[in-house]
Amino acid sequence: MVYRASIDGTSWSFADLKELMAKASPQRSGDELAGIAANSAMERVAAQCALADLPLARFLEEALIPYEKDEVTRLIQDSHDKTAFAPISHLTVGGFREWLLSAKATPAALTALAPGLTPEMVAATSKIMRLQDLIAVGAKTRVVTAFRDTLGLEGRLASRLQPNHPTDDSRGIAASTIDGLLMGTGDAVIGVNPVTDATEDYVRICHLLDDIRTRLDIPTQTCVLGHVTTAIQAIERGAPVDLVFQSVAGSEKANEGFGITLGLLEEARAAALALKRGTVGQNVMYFETGQGSALSADAHWGVDQVTMEARAHAVARRFSPLIVNTVVGFIGPEYLYNGKQIIRAGLEDHFCGKLLGVPMGVDVCYTNHADADQDDMDALLTLLVTAGVTFVIAVPGADDIMLNYQSLAHHDMLYIREVTGRRAAPEFEAWLDRVGLTDEQRRLRPAPDPVLFAPALAYLGEAA
Incomplete structure (x- = not known):
């Protein structure tokens, strides 16, 4: 047509x-x-x-990627909830934008609507929205998930503590983890990107993180961001796996490039659920996405970046994840050239994911060869938190020494929580109070209670 x-x-x-x-x-x-x-x-x-x-309904009639050739398309169409879609089925894309910005689009209404939306619908709507529109809608969209603490609640902002190390050294990972905890980060997850995908390293790091968590009795979850097949092998070996991680994309061909299928993701989720390690919830999956991933694998089918990203969110939605984040500027300037494009993409990704019912976070980041700097990251962080982002990622000094890219620092979490009044996940916040990291006004103390935090400091000597 x-x-x-x-x-x-x-x-x-x-x-x-x-x-x-x-x-x-x-x-x-x-x-x-x-x-x-x-x-x-x-x-x-x-x-x-x-x-x-x-008309929004047109997206149910014309598939951008053929149904018979792509399992992601089949997932999107076969799982579409017509009853949930019915209240807005008469609207055009422009009319849907107006509805989203109206008082009718309450948090409850948006939650009920999510199963009736396809990624193509939300991606199309994002294309005719200003940044303030993306922020306004994101701010009133709630997606709440839980494992050992509860994420996505109104007025809360979680963080991923990312203690990566260039050689996966246990002592280095432990030191970086404790550094982040002392700065009050880590309620979304303490997650390490391993240098190798060897099962032995995965299991070792998994035990390392779980040991720190249990010694300090931290109500959070840990994750080793290895391949999903490595996670399954680690579970079979008895490793204490909290969350199973996987990068996902918006087409079957792109996911094949990641070495995954929807069936494999379901197998991994079932294995993690069987461990029953959650305390306040059982959302056991962690996914990463990013604009440009399908194009970089020549698996985009001629579909634009925003739409392919939203389709990746639909993949994530299928498995009820605890958290999802777009690594918005990580793939490079070939896909998002400068700070302006990265800022726009971060807000688009958040908007699309949240509307689809995904607990959306963002790695506010850029590569060193992009036309961007830390001022752009300050702007994007502030806009995203205003938009109600579920979590962001922090590393020491904003410089990931293993992945060699620029993200946010632990200090940035102190800044944004202070100026916006956002608080940590409730269970994690109570832990910060209990170990003496925060004062009566929930401001970070310069040093923790030496008695309560002694197990963490002692661990550094044992991890060598």
Whole structure:
């Protein structure tokens, strides 16, 4: 079906829904690299006008990636909840934007609506929204999950403590972990990206993190971010696995590049659930996504970055994860060229994920060869927290010495919690109080209670 728009006497046509969606996307280097972006600002506006007039129901009729060739498309279409979709089924994309910004779109209404939305619907809507629109809708969308603490509650902001080490040295990981805990981070997860995917290293790091957690009685969860098959092997060996991690993408072909299928993810989830390690909940999966991942694997089917990212969120939604985050600037300037594009993408990803019912966090980050700096990260962090982001990631000094990219520092968590009034997850917050890390006003103390925190400091000597 051809889609058309006319502006100032100039007519524009778009061969199909895939082209319309791509041409309507705000400018980004990845879509330009793929050869699918609008050729001018005028063509982009024309596509956005045509998209705004498109009925939402059209996305249920025209698949961007063929149903018979892609299991992600089959997942999206087969799991669509028509009853949940019914209240907005008469709306266009533009009408849906207006509804989202209205008083009718309450947190309860948005939660009920999520199963009725497809990733293509929310991606299309994001394309005609300003940053303030993305923030306003995200701020009133709630997705609550739990394992040993509860994430996503109103007024809360969680953090991932990321104690990576360039050689996976136990002592280095332990030191970095304690550094982060002393700064009050780690309620979303204490998660290590291992250097290798060897099962032996996975099991060792898993035991290391669990030992620190149990010695200090921390109400949080740990994760070794190895491949899902390594996690399954570690579970079979009796490792104390809290969360199973996997990077996911928005097409079957891209997921094959990650070495996964939907069936494999279900197997891993079942294995983690069988351990019954959660205390206040049993959300056991942790997923990472990022705009450009499908394009980098030549598995995007000519679909734009935002839409492919939203389709990855639909994959994550299927497995009821505890947390999901987009590593927004990690893939590089080939896909998000500069700070402006990274900021836009981070807010888009958060908006799309939350609307789909995904507990969305963001790794506020960039690579050293991108046209971005820490000022851009300060801006994105502040906007995301205003938008109600579930969690962000922090590393010592904002510099990940293993993955060689720039993220947020533990100090950034102190800044954003102070200026916005956001608090840690309730169970973790109570632990911070109990071990003397916070004062009566829940401000971080310069040093913890030496008696209560002695097991952590002693651990450094034992981890060598």
